Amino acid sequence: NLAALNGHEVRLWMRSERQAKEIQSTNINSRYLPKCPLSENIQAHLDLNQAVQDCDHLFVAVPSKSVRQVVEVVSPLLPSKTKLLSLTKGIEPESFFLMSQVLQQVAPNHSVAVISGPNLAKEIAKGTISASVVAGKDLAQLEEIKQIISSDEFKIYTNPDILGVEFGGALKNIYAIISGMIAALGFGENSRAMVVTRALAEMTRFAVKLGANPMTLMGLAGIGDLVVTCGSAQSRNYQVGFSIGQGHTVAQAVSLTGETAEGINTLKVIQEEAKHLNVPMPLVQGLYDVIFEGRDAEDVMSNLMATDRPEDVEFMVESL
Numbered sequence: 001n002l003a004a005l006n007g008h009e010v011r012l013w014m015r016s017e018r019q020a021k022e023i024q025s026t027n028i029n030s031r032y033l034p035k036c037p038l039s040e041n042i043q044a045h046l047d048l049n050q051a052v053q054d055c056d057h058l059f060v061a062v063p064s065k066s067v068r069q070v071v072e073v074v075s076p077l078l079p080s081k082t083k084l085l086s087l088t089k090g091i092e093p094e095s096f097f098l099m100s101q102v103l104q105q106v107a108p109n110h111s112v113a114v115i116s117g118p119n120l121a122k123e124i125a126k127g128t129i130s131a132s133v134v135a136g137k138d139l140a141q142l143e144e145i146k147q148i149i150s151s152d153e154f155k156i157y158t159n160p161d162i163l164g165v166e167f168g169g170a171l172k173n174i175y176a177i178i179s180g181m182i183a184a185l186g187f188g189e190n191s192r193a194m195v196v197t198r199a200l201a202e203m204t205r206f207a208v209k210l211g212a213n214p215m216t217l218m219g220l221a222g223i224g225d226l227v228v229t230c231g232s233a234q235s236r237n238y239q240v241g242f243s244i245g246q247g248h249t250v251a252q253a254v255s256l257t258g259e260t261a262e263g264i265n266t267l268k269v270i271q272e273e274a275k276h277l278n279v280p281m282p283l284v285q286g287l288y289d290v291i292f293e294g295r296d297a298e299d300v301m302s303n304l305m306a307t308d309r310p311e312d313v314e315f316m317v318e319s320l
């Protein structure tokens with residue numbers, strides 16, 4: 001919608017004929033963005049071939065579990081000029097690939113970039129001032145993305161560290177579940193602030209182990225997205241955590257949101273990889289024990305208090 005509002009021709013490929021017809025006739029996507037009139041420059045398409053004909057930029061915005069299957073179908077249909085942008089925040093379990101790595105593997109002859117940050121979709125659709133960070137090797141692509149979606153209400157920053165941007169976007173969903181869960185259990189604002197701070201420490205520790213720059217997690221894709229997702233009931237991951245804190249099962253909690261909550265899948269992948277790499281992540285382990293080992297939700301916080309490292313910060317910048 002940001003691109004369409006900037007005058008670009010946007011084609012939205014959808015599976016649901018009802019949704020496509022609704023957008024074509026009313027410019028409303030009531031299933032996902034109720035009461036948010038969309039630009040008339042958006043055409044909803046059921047036919048993928050039509051949707052990607054002569055396409056300059058392909059924005060991939062499906063849940064991480066569907067990215068590979070969707071891009072495998074669309075890749076052979078793409079013109080050679082098409083550049084790919086991933087909006088998806090997740091990690092592929094089988095390969096431990098980030099979304100940019102899945103896209104690059106499936107569409108090796110196309111430029112790939114990623115976008116992430118504090119981006120609650122409904123607020124962006126309502127024109128609330130927001131910002132995102134884009135990362136990628138093709139600097140011309142990053143500049144084009146800025147031109148396509150920037151506006152007075154939406155600012156794009158750039159960062160060369162794709163790993164840091166993608167790990168920030170994927171991992172923050174785990175901690176949003178914890179934040180919602182402890183809110184339901186009556187923990188206070190101090191506890192939430194502690195979880196957000198220690199979450200940043202764990203995310204950075206893990207991302208650096210995989211080659212990211214620690215300073216990237218101090219940006220929009222790290223602390224920025226942590227703050228909004230851990231602090232907002234608009235977050236689906238926060239909602240899932242809140243429902244779990246109220247005593248619902250994970251399956252009940254996910255169905256109550258009715259939308260994608262990437263954090264459950266990401267939790268499984270990260271808990272396993274952190275153990276394999278020997279990266280201490282007490283919040284991840286605590287939430288894993290609650291969700292997959294049936295431990296009490298309060299154990300997340302007691303696990304943090306008992307096992308977290310003593311240092312407040314670990315990536316001290318040498319005195320400048």
Ligand SMILES: NC(=O)C1=CN([C@@H]2O[C@H](COP(=O)(O)OP(=O)(O)OC[C@H]3O[C@@H](n4cnc5c(N)ncnc54)[C@H](OP(=O)(O)O)[C@@H]3O)[C@@H](O)[C@H]2O)C=CC1
Pocket residue numbers: 014015016032061062063064066069070087088089090119120121122258259260262
């Ligand atoms: N929503 C937000 O605020 C933000 C979301 N993201 C990320 O965007 C990604 C997508 O999540 P989001 O859009 O929020 O999820 P939603 O659950 O809101 O919507 C998922 C969309 O993906 C479509 N979809 C799912 N599987 C397939 C498939 N196999 N083939 C084609 N279409 C498919 C769904 O179509 P259908 O309706 O037919 O099921 C639906 O349109 C996630 O990684 C999320 O973290 C990033 C920033 C903000």
Ligand SMILES: O=C(CO)COP(=O)(O)O
Pocket residue numbers: 089117118119120121173176225228229234235236237238260261262
């Ligand atoms: O990624 C998002 C905000 O940046 C959306 O968060 P949820 O997926 O938790 O709703």
